[in-house]
Amino acid sequence: xxxxxxxxxxxxxxxxxxxIHHLKMGIAAGTVQDGEELxxxxxxxxxxxxxxxxxxxxxxxxxxxxxxxxHVGAKSCVSVTREQVQCLEQQLPDAHARQFIKQMQAxxxxxxxxxxxxxxxxxxxx
Amino acid sequence: xxxxxxxxxxxxxxxxxxxIHHLKMGIAAGTVQDGEELxxxxxxxxxxxxxxxxxxxxxxxxxxxxxxxxHVGAKSCVSVTREQVQCLEQQLPDAHARQFIKQMQAxxxxxxxxxxxxxxxxxxxx
DNA sequence: TAAAGTGTACTATTGATATAATACAGTTAG
DNA sequence: CTAACTGTATTATATCAATAGTACACTTTA
Numbered sequence: 432x433x434x435x436x437x438x439x440x441x442x443x444x445x446x447x448x449x450x451i452h453h454l455k456m457g458i459a460a461g462t463v464q465d466g467e468e469l470x471x472x473x474x475x476x477x478x479x480x481x482x483x484x485x486x487x488x489x490x491x492x493x494x495x496x497x498x499x500x501x502h503v504g505a506k507s508c509v510s511v512t513r514e515q516v517q518c519l520e521q522q523l524p525d526a527h528a529r530q531f532i533k534q535m536q537a538x539x540x541x542x543x544x545x546x547x548x549x550x551x552x553x554x555x556x557x
Numbered sequence: 558x559x560x561x562x563x564x565x566x567x568x569x570x571x572x573x574x575x576x577i578h579h580l581k582m583g584i585a586a587g588t589v590q591d592g593e594e595l596x597x598x599x600x601x602x603x604x605x606x607x608x609x610x611x612x613x614x615x616x617x618x619x620x621x622x623x624x625x626x627x628h629v630g631a632k633s634c635v636s637v638t639r640e641q642v643q644c645l646e647q648q649l650p651d652a653h654a655r656q657f658i659k660q661m662q663a664x665x666x667x668x669x670x671x672x673x674x675x676x677x678x679x680x681x682x683x
Numbered sequence: 684t685a686a687a688g689t690g691t692a693c694t695a696t697t698g699a700t701a702t703a704a705t706a707c708a709g710t711t712a713g
Numbered sequence: 714c715t716a717a718c719t720g721t722a723t724t725a726t727a728t729c730a731a732t733a734g735t736a737c738a739c740t741t742t743a
Contacts, residue, residue, distance in 0.1 A: 571699085571700060571701090572700080572701075573700080573701090607701080607702085608701060608702045608703075609702095609703095610701075610702075610703085611700080611701060611702080614700090614701095628709085628710085629708065629709050629710080630708075630709035630710030630711075631709085631710055631711080632710095
């Protein structure tokens with residue numbers, strides 16, 4: 432069963448996108464595997480304290496993207512090919528890093544400064 | 558005159574927040590200094606291709622935060638104390654780095670891997 | 684078999700974002 | 714001085730995100 436226990440909702444980004452992102456990061460990290468069951472829409476909405484329709488929107492998009500499969504009456508499951516997993520493993524960190532670097536450069540920091548900052552803050556974040 | 562020429566609008570975040578963020582990063586980078594004139598609301602709206610009200614919303618918030626001052630009939634100006642500049646110089650990169658680290662950790666990457674990724678991608682980004 | 688749980692669909696409403704079209708008072712520049 | 718430009722305010726509209734409530738068909742399970 433895919434876990435959403437550790438997921439914390441944050442402001443600044445739509446909830447349904449955060450849910451999609453959470454699952455993709457789990458797949459990229461290897462903690463979510465092909466065939467794994469997902470919590471039901473109603474269960475997850477209660478866990479996160481959001482509307483069932485918001486969960487449905489996220490799951491609907493995930494199904495359109497071919498990352499999960501759903502059947503009426505039964506729970507949804509993760510369904511990813513090896514290619515999809517590899518794609519997420521490579522592209523997700525890459526895209527985040529590029530955006531991060533762009534911001535650091537806009538604030539005038541050097542590569543050395545950024546590396547130092549990351550190393551200094553790394554241990555603080557659990 | 559504060560420049561917004563290099564600012565590219567991106568999806569995923571409200572335009573008025575991007576404008577606020579752009580000015581703060583300029584202050585943190587030292588490319589925007591105290592007393593500097595800002596483009597007028599109408600000029601900037603034409604430059605970015607957005608509605609004047611959107612610029613007004615951004616500038617209104619910036620004035621509430623005490624980073625710019627406005628007077629009817631005259632152009633608005635940046636107005637920051639040494640303390641405000643130091644605050645932005647330290648807190649902005651820090652906050653971005655923490656968020657970045659959290660995402661990298663969620664995808665199962667090690668500190669060494671992330672540092673390597675940043676160093677590898679740094680030169681690609683202009 | 685019957686009840687509970689599941690995915691799915693629909694309507695309605697609220698708030699935030701963004702656009703559009705004005706309008707007015709004060710400043711600047713010709 | 715006058716015209717152009719400035720900040721500011723107002724009303725209206727459209728879209729998206731999120732909530733709320735309801736309904737129905739299907740699967741699981743007790």
